[in-house]
Amino acid sequence: MDGISTTYNTKDTLLKLFDEYFGKPAADGNPDIGQLRREAIAVFAQKGFPHTRLEKWRNTDLSRALNHDYSFPLNPDNSGVDFGDIFRCDVPGFDTHMIAQLNGVFIDRGLKPAQSSEGLVVCSLAEAFVKYPQLIASHYGKYAAFQENSLTALNTAFASDGVFIYVPDNLVVSEIVQMVNLIHSGDPVFVQPRNLVILGKNSSLKLVQCDDSVDDQIGFINSVTEVVLAENANLDHYKLQNKNDRSTLVNNIYFHLESGANLSTNAISLNGGLIRNEANVKLNGSGAHADILGVYLMDRNQHIDNQVFVDHAKPDCTSNEMFKGILDDQASGVFNGHILVQKDAQRTNAYQNNKNILISDKAVIDSKPFLEIYADDVKCSHGATVGQLDSEALFYLRSRGISIENARMLLMYAFAAEIVNKISIPQLQLRIDDLVKKRLRGELSICEQCVLHCNSREQKVSFEIDMSKI
Amino acid sequence: MLSIKNLRVSINGKEILKGINLEVKPGEVHAIMGPNGTGKSTLASVIAGRDIFDVEEGEIQFRGKDLLDMSVEDRASEGIFLGFQYPVEIPGVSITNFMRTAVNEQRKYRGLDPMPANEFLAKMEEKKQMLEIHAKLANRSVNEGFSGGEKKKNEIFQMAMLDPSLAILDETDSGLDIDALKIVANGVNKLRRPDNAFVVITHYQRLLEYIVPDIVHVLFDGRIVRSGGKELAIELEEKGYEWIRA
Structure with missing residues (x-):
């Protein structure tokens, strides 16, 4: 590429850093995790960062994002950080058990979830490494396969903190758990949060993951989340992304579903410099069901990449994928949906669809639905559409006196509403609905501190972080 | 109110309207009849501002303003x-x-504040009842999954809500059974006032039994070839369009 050096010196820096921190066997208390780190760094050392010569990365180029002099905060002390000072979520009636990570590191506010007496655990991953070695041994690193994914490998090599959630069998968690991942730093920062969510049999959880920037600094987030749903567990999951235009966010989520488990995951991307969401869903027991939904609204030079891999490993599972996007200006998007139906996965029912509206001539979407089927008794369908706003519908709206700007807005809003209306937490749905409207009107500022903090610009709450405390 | 002079319109180089002249005064109901493909819908679309047509010649004045220079939404607000x-x-x-x-x-265009929510909802309720529209219909997406009859009723409902000075109804009767036709016609009749006007485009005389026109025009091959009173519609029904052609 012209004028841009793609030396990937970030890779060398990271390899050196690994030697420094984890090179000595004694550096890690848990020998299994130490072993995992060494295997993972070997994969990363061999593969390096993904590049556009790889089929899965053909349309998403990280080289520009990597070409910064990043700092790698591995063990910052966040103990003195007053969470209330840096973040306020003001969604009316949206009462959650909120856990926050600043620059990838858990901020301990000493708050316990209401149902901790019933065995519910919400804590930092670092704490879980020490306190719950058996759960860690059974689940940590078991779903996030890093052999083929060098970014997951990199995360696994360095993972030191993040969120750990454990829901015991039969527990229905009444509070919504909200994970807020903030990036706020004076320098370009490269962070790698690692989360593990374990749902026991017949348990149920609503989880909202918010990725926000709180300033306009350059940031690179390489996040990995492993989620396991035991038999008949139920997870309602949302990812809300409102990052600044100079941020890069790579999100790898690995969902593992046992029989009868039910997953609904919804990725809502409103802003971000470069966002790559990889959702890997393994349906590993009969009767499991997954809804994998997403909506993205991108403009300027923003780039969104949704990769969905659904692995139907067992019979009688169903999956339903629907991603919708609106791209304006020079924004670019990628959708890569891959459904694998394994030989034993008879009576699979899988649906996949990606619909896009391109507002400008310069906006681009690469949409690739892909089915790979080895069983013979299956029902699979897929589709992808790319279009402009319907001119007949525009004329119809305008003929009632609605201005062309508002008519376009209404149509775009209606397009996105199909996904937004599926949000099952009413307060969250109302607010996202409002955010989408604001986003489409160009009123949603990326510098607002939270994806859910959507007061108009005039009412923006300003705040300061006392850097000496970090 | 509406004054069309020598209107010539083409699409993709093909001339569809070949010099239309039409005068509509407040309080009048005009019917435009004619066989398929003679330009009735084109005329309606051009008045509303559809931009897929090329106006080659002529003018359209609405209450003294030149319509052809106006955007679609401004025409609606006018x-x-x-x-x-x-x-x-x-x-x-x-x-x-x-x-x-x-x-x-439309209120903003006319310099008015937005209609208060309770007033708006009351108006919706009133118009819904007038057109025998059930509450469920109003909460659904616009026309989505509606039957042909429901769609047409919904058009009249929108007309009632917006209270226009000039309503052009393009084959509102097509796809309606007799009960729906009566409801629609009844709605139109209730909205008739000395200060507004209607142009009703239809194939058949049937609708005109319920919405009685003051003037009937026959559009044929892009021209208004005959105009007359309501008896012209009956004559057409009896003799067919061949009679005009002859």
């Missing part, structure tokens, strides 16, 4: 309403939201 022959389905936009946006944008 008081022109087009009842579509094929109303468009718009998934995801509720009729309530659609109408509230339209009513308030």
